[in-house]
Amino acid sequence: MLVWVGKRPLTHVTAFPAQHVEQCSADQPAETRQNWSGWPSAYPTGGLLFHGDNKEVLAHLLANGFRGKVNLIYIDPPFDSGADYVRKVSLRGASGSAKVDGERYTLGEQIQYTDIWANDNYLQFMYERLLLLNELLSSKGQLFFHCDERQSHRIRCLLDEVFGPESFRNEIIWHYSNKYGANSETLDVFHNTVFWYSKGRAQLVEDIRVPVKVPRKQPVRKWNKELGKNEWLRDEEGNYLYQESTDKELGDVWEIPVINPMALERADYPTQKPEQLLEYILRIASTVNDVVLDAFVGSGTTAAVAQKLTRRWIGCDINKGAIQTTAKRVLMIMREQADALERDSSVAQQSLLDDGADTAAPKPAQLSFSVWRVNDYDLHIQHNEAVNLACEHIGVERARTDTFFDGTLGKHLVKIIPFDHPLSPVDLEELRRELESRPDEDREITLVCLGIETAARAWIDDWNRLRKGRRAANRVHVIELRSDEKYGAFIRHQPARARVRIARRNGRLTVAIEEFVSPSIVERLRQQAGVVQPKIDDWRAMVDCVMIDPSYDGRVFTVALSDIPERKTDVVKGTYEIEAPARQATVAVKIVDMLGEEVLVTKTV
Ligand SMILES: C[S@@+](CC[C@H](N)C(=O)[O-])C[C@H]1O[C@@H](n2cnc3c(N)ncnc32)[C@H](O)[C@@H]1O
Known part of the structure; x- marks a missing residue:
């Protein structure tokens, strides 16, 4: 058993209520797709994203019906390494090189999580979270802990203590060929470690095969039902049969490149993990509709992959930038899924007419999620x-x-x-x-x-x-x-403001953002300025994305149009035209700035 200064069990945590921040949805007709029975009634069905310290969020989930309800947990906590998790905020546009640094630990600003802990604090921090996670995990639940060579030996002792050594399944090595930093004193590090623990008996849900670079000759195997195991096949003379194989079973060393800076999945988050890694984890250890939790969600990789693989998901992060990044990322995926569903249903209807066959792809587990805040960390x-x-x-x-x-x-x-x-x-x-x-x-x-x-x-x-x-x-x-x-x-906080013109003409809606001002961004630029004061000539440099809901019900923001420029050098368009709802409706325009602050402008037309 590992001992550290100040080690103490978690005897009690106070569960505070969560405040509903917003509801995001890409679902046009709000229909239930999955079986949500057993889902705690305190929450709407759909993804759940929590802003807050995960100790409090996990306690909150326990107190509100999630005990024993989570099927798979993946966590990738800060590494006790000096890495800094603040989302670097820069302005948009070609000249957007003036950096607005992330959040600081002062009143009215946002919490920043730099990992500056000494070992003892780090271990106590992790121990408390693991005890809570264990309570949330179902009786057959799976836990994956992502760490690196600096803490892996201690983390494994902690995991043995909380889950029992018999729950250990694998030490997975994520081997990447491109590396993070240069060092002339030691050998370069090309791997991270993911520990897999499971309650109850573990079984690989899916056999994943991965390509091999050089095709290999392999004996041919066949599953023998009666013996319940694989058998090597032989020819009539008793010689083993071989076949050329271009793939192999996934082992415990996973070759996955770190994310290419140009990749579509890139969310500009310093410690973002590749989707492929999460895809393997979710495919080997969970099934469709399972509840997947990531309590250190960062840029939302786990939520994104869970959404793509038809799992339900819960994410949590203490950093507001992480919550914004995750929300934006998942919403984009949901939009694509909703579009695909619409296309599929018209194709399916057509083919039902043609040959009576239903060709629709499996439906996503959810097309909406809600954002919650447990404790007000904006003012920490x-x-x-x-x-x-x-x-x-x-x-x-x-x-x-x-x-x-x-x-x-x-x-x-x-x-x-x-x-x-x-x-x-x-x-x-x-x-x-x-x-x-x-x-x-x-x-x-x-x-x-x-x-x-x-x-x-x-x-x-x-x-x-x-x-x-x-x-x-x-x-x-x-x-x-x-x-x-x-x-x-x-406390003086000047909220961001926007002037937006919204009109209806010939069955079309026109939306024109005429002005946007974020006093926080202006103030931060001023504080950070060197000799030359940066000037913001174009309001669009301050805006990260724009979303429009043409018939807002005052509660659920259903995105019908989203303008999220992919590259930092591009800016939002600022003027939009979309089809107007048949009858009078409230149009809502949501503008999110580069610090994550949102402005919602509504008008009934
Ligand atoms: C290594 S990053 C996770 C990256 C993530 N796997 C991804 O692919 O983007 C760790 C995250 O944990 C968050 N974090 C640190 N301490 C936390 C706490 N006490 N509660 C919730 N989140 C925390 C940080 O804000 C950071 O986003």
Whole structure:
């Protein structure tokens, strides 16, 4: 057993609710294609993408019906290597060389995950995630852990401890012929390691054959049903029969090139893995409609391959750039699948007329997904730093000896709710427990938070209804820092804005984006500027993609037109024309900027 400083089992994690961020769909008629029975009712059917720390997201999934429901897990966590996972953001266009660097660890900005941990922290981090993943895995579930030579020996000990050594199946070597970096002190590294563990008995779901460079002579084998094994075939004289073979069974060394910079699958994510690798994994260890989870989803390779191979999928990442990249990537695949379905159904209808045969290809497991956020990581700062800032801002008198409350404001006791999530009923239950242990405490309470959930608001109304007039002990008040009239200037975020002209003419819709401004991008460019101030002459340099839903129902954004230039040197068109819905409808235009911020403009025409 591996021991490290501070090793401790995971005794409890608090599961916070998730906030629905958006629903993305490429599905025209919203019909259910697969059997979704057993799918937790807390979620819409379709792919699930979570923005947040996977410790909290996994706890959330466990608390909401996914225990034992996941068939296959692939994870490719940060390597404890100094690599940096921030999506480098640059402007679009030929002159888009002015880099806007990724996110930083300051208030109002986005969390960045650079892996700077010492070994002990890294191991505890991984151990906790593995314990949670084990709970989510079904009784016959499969887990694939992607790592490199710097941590593989420790990771294997961890996996043995959590899943049991008997669950070990293979140490897969991903051998790539092109390499990442140069080094003159050691031999060059041309491989990564993927550990395969499975609960219950593992069986290869599919025999994959891979081409061999030089054809080989191989004895001919045939499956003997009675013996239940392969038999070598011989001629009448008893000599083995040989055949020239141009392929071989997939072994535990996989030859797959790293992604070519020009490849279609390239998502500009520093640690993106090739789709072929995930394709092998999903084909050998999962079947159609299985639930596949990647808790470090990065650019979304696992989700993309799962979508292509008709699996259901759940992805999670702490980096907003990763969530945006994944969403964009999966949506493109879904669009292609929806188009293919439409073509197929007209071909099938035609061939039904011709010869009565149904030639339609297998239908995708889903053509929609939803994005969720567990805790508000856009505003991630250390809790003690948040408490200091908030107390100073509001003028709270600090109480250094109280283990629960942070101080007093006038006659009120004050508690600062951690800024990584909105005030929720879980926090309020904690407050109730604390007050129960202090029966003599009759002061009123002020909770300071960044935002508040509707359910928490209802909880407080109920609580206060019983505390009126002379029995006002422990009435609860809330200061919501984001919107409070008096204290609201705490966080100033100027959202991006767009001016869009939307009109209907002769059965066609015309959409023209006239202007787009992202104060965050402008501000970051200003901060990063050297001697020469970069100028943004064309608003389109700031825009990553544009999507249009011609009949938006206010809830599900169904993309009918998407303008996502493939190369960074290209910009969006900015003016569009598409067929108008027959009746009056709300047209929604979604503009996503190069930092991932979205603007939604709607108009009923
Ligand atoms: C090596 S990359 C994954 C790359 C991915 N396999 C692909 O093909 O694009 C690791 C990812 O884990 C994410 N990450 C790191 N710590 C995390 C955490 N605690 N919770 C969720 N995601 C995390 C990083 O943001 C990064 O996107």
